[in-house]
Amino acid sequence: MDLLQLKEVSIGYRRDRPLFAPISLTIRQGDLLGILGPNGAGKSTLVKTLLGLVPPLAGTVGLPLQRRPRLGYVAQGARPDFAYPLSVLQVTLMGRAAHLGLLKRPASADRALALAQLDAVGLAALAAAPFRSLSGGQQQRVLVARALTAEPELLVLDEPTSEMDPAAEHALLSLVSSLVASRNLAVMFVTHQISAAAGFASQVVLLDKAQRTVECGPTEALLTSARMSALYGRPVEIRRENGRALVWLSAGEPNVQGGAR
Amino acid sequence: MSFWEARFLWQEPMLAALLGAALLGYLGFFVVLRRIAFMSAALSQLSGLGVAASFLAGSFAGIAPHDETPWWLSPTTFAFLFAYAGAALVTLPSRSKRVSSESMVALGYLGASALVMVVLSSPRIAQEAHEVGDLLFGNAVVVKREDLVQLAIAAAVTLSLHALFFRSFLFASFDPETARVSGVPVRRMDLLLHLTLAMSIAVATRALGALPVFGFVVLPAGAALLFSERLHLVLALSVGLSMLCAALGYYLSWTLSLPTGSVMVALAAGVFALGGLKRGLERLR
Known part of the structure; x- marks a missing residue:
């Protein structure tokens, strides 16, 4: 569709x-x-x-x-304000805004859904923790969980x-x-x-x-290697081996390894 | 006469101080987190300019500052209009990259402060200027029944709107871009939040004075954020500390013959310093 x-x-x-x-x-x-x-x-x-x-x-x-x-969105460099005294669950529940509209309050089903998304990103145990106490990577995962809570x-x-x-x-x-x-x-x-x-x-x-x-x-x-080299203006080599993509950004060592697909 | 025996004298000012402190302590949560403390000072000055402008307009209509005025010429109406206009202007998206919204707020504050003095120096109202001072920026010691009623109405309207839209105000403040994608009308929410702030400040300034209003908007919420990382506790502390400083400040000013508004603000600053001390000690551990 x-x-x-x-x-x-x-x-x-x-x-x-x-x-x-x-x-x-x-x-x-x-x-x-x-x-x-x-x-x-x-x-x-x-x-x-x-x-x-x-x-x-x-x-x-x-x-x-x-x-x-229905959209779920994680913005570039999304580092919301550390000053806000919000728990991880409260941030995740913001993802329900489109479903709840301006006036409805989150129900227990919304909380359960938010917790399930936190579980999916491996952070359910930190649901009650202050959002600002998390590392940058953990905060990013919370924002992904928030985007998923929108049921996008x-x-x-x-x-x-x-x-x-x-x-x-x-x-x-x-x-x-x-x-x-x-x-x-x-x-x-x-x-x-x-x-x-x-x-x-x-x-x-x-x-x-x-x-x-x-x-x-x-x-x-x-x-392809040729297309990527032209795009970034430097030698890029891409090899696909056993369903994995290996990328060299310059002559020599591969500095990034692609995931399985 | 003891403080308690004289309660018929301080009941209404104390009630106004507690009501104003609670309202401003709550709004301070958004003011501090959105970093618009200076905007609250500008709104206070703009509402004062509105009052001064109403006197000037009244003088053309042959009305003295202490006389009855029609509603459309009343200081309250003008104070609201000027504060609302300021809040709306700050909320409008800036089309110029060279003029930040912070500069607009500074312009509002400085322009209003200067114009108040210019208007008060006008020969048309200069003879009443000494009375106008209290009418402009209030006096927490003596509060008129009319100001107390207006404060109660402003508190009821503001808190009702915030009870309905708190979640949207919070999302729009915390992460405006994602809030927009999620369907929150961020600009309208910002405008509504700023208008409730303008209304509360305009009314509270006339009842309590500019200094306590600015102090209650900034200091208790700032202290609460230093004391806790829990949303509901921060809100409760912000309101509670604000009311505590208002009540204790009024009592101390009465018993020690000190300026009321200044004592309230000094207490709030002390609470803020305690919060900073607590946070500093936590970092040392």
Whole structure:
């Protein structure tokens, strides 16, 4: 089932200066879409346009469901204010806002759902802990749990693993990958890690800052050594062995290993 | 005459101080966390400018500051209008990257403070200026019944709205971008929050004075955040500490013949310092 359809959408903040050529893209249930591109290419702006936070400069963002799909969102560098005296569960429960509307209060079913999502990211034991007492990686996982508490049809993660160590990053992306299968939701994640996109995404969107172009397609067709080298302007080598993607960012050692797919 | 025997003199000012302290202590939770302490000072000055402007307008209509005025020309109406306009202006999205909302608040504070003096120096109302001082910025020692009633109404309206929308105010303050994606009308929630703040400050300033209002909005909530990391406890402490400082401050000022508003604020600052001391000791462990 289609969730969102971008038709010839121009993206940017100034009408006379779109970030790249118009983009057409359909997001369907079950898609696991990786968005890659160098710094400043417009990855977050693309995400914000899809989420309705930034209006498109031209073109249309179609809603095949005749309504906005239910969204779960983790913003880039999402480090909410440490000063707020909120528990991990209270932060997670904010994910119910779209279901509860402005006036309803969370019921026990909402709390149970939030706890289940915390359990899914391995933090149920810290539900009562102050959110600000957690490490950056743990906070990021709480924000993912909050996004899942929204029971999203489309989960949007803008650099979700930027605060995480490799093990936590792999665990989170594995979780997201399993959710795509078990809950039949669509996931779109922005990443700087070529290996993360190579290992987990079924499709990728490549934003080329120099050429101001966008390419969308199956991961294995687009994530090639030649294409990545051109995109980042430095030698990148990608090898696929036994279902794993290995990525070298420069001649020599592989500095990032992709997950199983 | 003992403090208790003189209660007929201080009952209403004490009630106003407790009510104002509770209301402002609660609102302080958002003021401190959203880092808009200076905005509360600007709103207080703007409401004062509204009062001064109503006197000036009244002088053109031949009405003296202490005379009965029609509602549309009353100091309260003008105080609300000026404070609401200030709150709305701060909430509007800034189109200029060169002028931050902080600069707008500073402009409001400085502009209002200066204009109050200019208006009060006008020959049209200069002869009543000595009376206007208390009308502008209140006096916690003597509170008029009318001010107490207005304070009670403002508290009832503010707390009712916050009871309904607290969750949305909190989400919109904590993580506005995700709140927007989740369907929370962040800008409208911000405006509503700022308008309740403007209303409460405009009324409380006239009843208690500018200094206690600023003190109650900032210090008890700041102290509560140092004492606890639990949402409900922080809210309860913020309100409770604020009321404690108001009551104890009034008592001490009465018995020791000290300026009331200043004693209240000094106590609140002391509580804040205690919170800082507690946090400092925790870090040393």
